[in-house]
Amino acid sequence: MEMSSTTSAASRIAGASVIVGVYENGKKGLGAENVDDATKGVISRLVRQGDITGKLGSCLTLSPVSGVRAQRVVVVGLGKISKFGVSEFRRAVSAAVKQIKDSKIRDVTCYLNLEPVTGADTYYLARYTAETFGNILYSFSETKSGKKPRAAALRKICIAAASRAEANKALKGAQHGNAIADGMSLAKDLGNLPPNVCTPAYLGRTAQKIARQHKSVTTKVLGEAEIKRLGMGSFLSVTSGTTLPAKLIVMQYKGAGRDNPVVLVGKGITFDAGGISLKPGPGMDEMKFDMCGAASVIATMSVIAQLKLPVNLTVVVPTCENLPSGTATRPGDIVTSMSGKTIEILNTDAEGRLILCDALTYSRRFKPEVIIDVATLTGACVIALGHHRTAVMSRSDELAGQITDAGIAADDRAWHMPLADEYEQQLKSNFADFANVGGRDGGAITAGCFLSKFTEDLNWAHLDIAGTAWKSGKDKGSTGRPVPMLSEFVLRRARAIP
Numbered sequence: 001m002e003m004s005s006t007t008s009a010a011s012r013i014a015g016a017s018v019i020v021g022v023y024e025n026g027k028k029g030l031g032a033e034n035v036d037d038a039t040k041g042v043i044s045r046l047v048r049q050g051d052i053t054g055k056l057g058s059c060l061t062l063s064p065v066s067g068v069r070a071q072r073v074v075v076v077g078l079g080k081i082s083k084f085g086v087s088e089f090r091r092a093v094s095a096a097v098k099q100i101k102d103s104k105i106r107d108v109t110c111y112l113n114l115e116p117v118t119g120a121d122t123y124y125l126a127r128y129t130a131e132t133f134g135n136i137l138y139s140f141s142e143t144k145s146g147k148k149p150r151a152a153a154l155r156k157i158c159i160a161a162a163s164r165a166e167a168n169k170a171l172k173g174a175q176h177g178n179a180i181a182d183g184m185s186l187a188k189d190l191g192n193l194p195p196n197v198c199t200p201a202y203l204g205r206t207a208q209k210i211a212r213q214h215k216s217v218t219t220k221v222l223g224e225a226e227i228k229r230l231g232m233g234s235f236l237s238v239t240s241g242t243t244l245p246a247k248l249i250v251m252q253y254k255g256a257g258r259d260n261p262v263v264l265v266g267k268g269i270t271f272d273a274g275g276i277s278l279k280p281g282p283g284m285d286e287m288k289f290d291m292c293g294a295a296s297v298i299a300t301m302s303v304i305a306q307l308k309l310p311v312n313l314t315v316v317v318p319t320c321e322n323l324p325s326g327t328a329t330r331p332g333d334i335v336t337s338m339s340g341k342t343i344e345i346l347n348t349d350a351e352g353r354l355i356l357c358d359a360l361t362y363s364r365r366f367k368p369e370v371i372i373d374v375a376t377l378t379g380a381c382v383i384a385l386g387h388h389r390t391a392v393m394s395r396s397d398e399l400a401g402q403i404t405d406a407g408i409a410a411d412d413r414a415w416h417m418p419l420a421d422e423y424e425q426q427l428k429s430n431f432a433d434f435a436n437v438g439g440r441d442g443g444a445i446t447a448g449c450f451l452s453k454f455t456e457d458l459n460w461a462h463l464d465i466a467g468t469a470w471k472s473g474k475d476k477g478s479t480g481r482p483v484p485m486l487s488e489f490v491l492r493r494a495r496a497i498p
């Protein structure tokens with residue numbers, strides 16, 4: 001998508017469409033005010049007639065409008081002025097995009113950004129706008145036969161700004177938002193693809209494709225022989241039940257010379273049947289989304305590379321399947337991780353931590369400034385936080401705070417959960433250094449505790465995205481989260497936010 005910003009008045013834009021807003025009490029937003037003036041009161045009349053109610057997300061397209069140069073004016077309801085916050089802003093933008101998405105409109109100039117929104121400035125409003133366009137325009141039809149739905153005609157998004165200085169911030173926000181939207185689309189595609197297509201090798205090829213697109217990115221895909229040579233006995237125990245080869249994907253982006261990198265580690269289980277500790281049948285298809293951590297870190301790499309940010313970023317993805325078979329790992333098996341620590345596998349369905357611990361140990365070679373793992377790790381996390389918040393765990397309150405702050409700014413929120421020594425005794429094993437499960441109580445936290453045993457002395461945090469990475473039911477599909485939060489975290493490190 002081509003992004004731009006303008007300081008011209010709504011009535012003077014010579015494009016296919018402009019979007020303006022009206023509040024519920026009939027108060028016109030800045031764009032609507034200008035259109036009203038230029039048309040001798042067209043909007044005021046429609047408000048009086050009750051055609052424009054201002055109800056949040058209601059939409060009316062006017063075309064043609066004499067006095068306005070654009071071919072159409074989309075009037076969106078902004079709801080109550082006293083309640084106009086970030087989520088209302090996004091709902092209004094969504095409604096406008098839905099209105100034009102199936103039309104032939106090729107360009108749009110958005111004036112909603114001129115409205116004051118509590119909790120967001122010009123940069124973030126432009127970013128949310130670009131992201132919302134991407135989210136609403138996204139569709140997945142790769143695996144349907146027959147005629148593909150026509151791609152949206154929209155090519156250009158222009159954001160209105162009040163001054164030249166504001167226009168610069170808006171443009172930056174729009175460009176960042178567009179890159180994040182592209183990243184979210186990539187993460188969604190990877191999540192939505194079926195597990196017989198999106199295999200470990202497919203994730204590896206996707207990472208290699210990103211390296212071909214950006215010369216500042218290098219990708220290495222290690223096979224099982226190399227994984228074995230590295231001593232990753234824990235990772236390899238998970239893949240032992242499948243015939244598909246496991247991969248360890250390593251991507252490096254260099255934008256800041258010799259600085260130590262931010263390292264993102266993503267869980268890449270392309271299908272989680274549970275192994276010998278087999279999951280129940282209903283809903284098991286959704287375990288194709290068990291690679292959404294991997295998808296989100298690979299996608300964040302593509303965002304950062306697209307924006308050419310001055311930062312060093314490394315992405316590490318251990319990826320395999322977790323299936324039952326005659327060669328699968330048994331409950332009771334003890335494995336030796338790359339760190340040398342031994343693990344008693346009491347439940348083969350707690351496999352995410354088994355692949356992540358070796359990937360975290362491997363990542364030490366990059367001397368991470370900060371290391372964050374991202375995983376659809378536990379059902380317990382969904383019970384604790386539901387589908388609105390990602391769980392953050394860390395031994396460092398400072399790092400956890402930086403992540404939750406990034407989540408608030410990116411409108412992709414996280415919640416800090418405790419990671420204290422008291423929980424550790426739940427992982428005691430009579431036979432190995434520790435067990436891979438800690439019982440039902442505090443299941444998301446004991447999973448974090450397990451990982452913390454491999455990250456002592458690192459500036460590390462763990463994100464459990466089991467509740468936020470995808471939706472079930474009639475809207476079943478990947479959400480692209482937490483790409484916005486991760487991108488924000490890295491953007492902040494790169495001091496790239498105006």
Ligand code: BES
Pocket residue numbers: 272290347349350351352376377378379380382437438439443466467
């Ligand atoms: N991938 C699952 C976690 C999961 C389950 C995410 C359901 C979203 C919805 C993970 O590998 C898993 O199976 N975890 C077990 C851990 C348990 C055996 C300690 C779980 O949560 O049941």
Ligand code: MN
Pocket residue numbers: 272274322348349350351352
């Ligand atoms: Mn599992």
Ligand code: ZN
Pocket residue numbers: 269272290349351352376377
């Ligand atoms: Zn899993």
